[in-house]
Amino acid sequence: MTATAPLPREDGRGGRIRQQQECAILQAAEQVFARAGFQGATMAEIALRAGLPKSNLHYYFGTKAEVYRAVLGHILRLWLAETDCITPDADPREALGHYIAAKMRLTAERPDASRVFANELLHGAPEIGDYLRGELRTLVADKAQVIEGWIAAGRMAPVDPVHLFISLWALTQTYADFETQVCAVLGRPQLGPEDYRRATAHVQALVLRGCGL
Amino acid sequence: MTATAPLPREDGRGGRIRQQQECAILQAAEQVFARAGFQGATMAEIALRAGLPKSNLHYYFGTKAEVYRAVLGHILRLWLAETDCITPDADPREALGHYIAAKMRLTAERPDASRVFANELLHGAPEIGDYLRGELRTLVADKAQVIEGWIAAGRMAPVDPVHLFISLWALTQTYADFETQVCAVLGRPQLGPEDYRRATAHVQALVLRGCGL
DNA sequence: TGAAAACCTGACCAACTGGTCAATTTTTGA
DNA sequence: TCAAAAATTGACCAGTTGGTCAGGTTTTCA
DSSP states (O other): OOOSOOOOOSSSOOOHHHHHHHHHHHHHHHHHHHHHHHHHOOHHHHHHHHTSOHHHHHHHOSSHHHHHHHHHHHHHHHHHTTOTTOOTTSOHHHHHHHHHHHHHHHHHHOHHHHHHHHHHHHTTOTTTHHHIIIIIHHHHHHHHHHHHHHHHTTSSOOOOHHHHHHHHHHHHHHHHHTHHHHHHHHTOSSOOHHHHHHHHHHHHHHHHHHTTO | OOOSOOOOOSSSOOOHHHHHHHHHHHHHHHHHHHHHHHHHOOHHHHHHHHTSOHHHHHHHOSSHHHHHHHHHHHHHHHHHTTOTTOOTTSOHHHHHHHHHHHHHHHHHHOHHHHHHHHHHHHTTOTTTHHHIIIIIHHHHHHHHHHHHHHHHTTSSOOOOHHHHHHHHHHHHHHHHHTHHHHHHHHTOSSOOHHHHHHHHHHHHHHHHHHTTO
16 A cells, blocks of 8 residues: 555666665565564664665565565575586486585575575475475476486486485585584584585585485 | 462472463464464464463463473473484494484474474574583584494494484474475475385485495 | 462553655656 | 656554463362
């Protein structure tokens, strides 16, 4: 019922200023949502971090849910990619190794994105359920067939391909989502590049050997 | 500043009624916290599910944080156990296989507990950080030594034991914490016993082979 | 049996938070 | 240069929620 925000043409860019501000807002929002979840996050804090008054924030995004959806949208784009290397002709060992490294890099570089995503899933994915059951499922089904092909050709051990993807996601994301626990048992104050290198090597070794590669 | 609730002697049981009510409350609270997280959960909903008026809920637990801590306490007790089978003399293959099965059973039987725990970790474990860096870390360090022993004796492939534990937790809990995503890619409306059986077999196969067992 | 302890509850409140709005300033582009 | 569009902002509001409290009922147990 508000005529305040003339909604940026989703396609073309809005004004120069709008682009800048929206970017700052989404960056701030990702942090806040990651730390506090949807309910725990407040518009006031997002505004504060983005460096503008709350009412200005509402000028760009009508509701908190709108900000949240925008943040999730950004994150989903990151999630889809990275499976390119999994093709029938690729070398299974190299393809899976690359995929693991890529996912782990994403986890290390954008832990907040991972956490927002995790939080959304944890609460039943009310916002992105359709995407999961649509695009993501299709993508996984495709890649699963590739892996079935590798198995049928005797190029790797028989492994349920869909469960394998679930495992890969779990193994990599856990380092961002549950960083506190990981740090605790590793006895580190926080995860650094060296920790991520070790984690990547460990997951690769475990999974590749687990797939008979 | 309230003298209302004469705090149940933590040690001995409070009155018969108190025990019953507290149990009902904690059960309800686990569900609510699992679905909504700490901030999203409301005392009103917990009370409703427990079948008593909100003010009565406040008679047993002074604050929401107190309820939350009690729920987490229950859950931590579940988490600690299950590693008993990992001992120097045990057969690595059987010990790890059992551990995976046990953790997966816990995940299947108490998914809400897993989700509350996951949520707490996701938000930086403000409540149980000390436990993680204390008891849990010690336990893991102990068990890691056992595994190092197995490796040194050539009874399994060289795997970083601490990262192995992190992997095992991730692989099992993911089926509760991110059930929505798992269901989506598996094309199932919800996970049933058969799904958990398959998941267990998959994780066991992957990890055991991954450990050269 | 009777009084103290434990338990129960509706009414109430203060703080917080998402969101609105009218008025003002800045930017744009013809 | 100047008017229309875009951007900014402080004041404000209504709904929600955690928590309080005074007074009542039930249970316990000596």
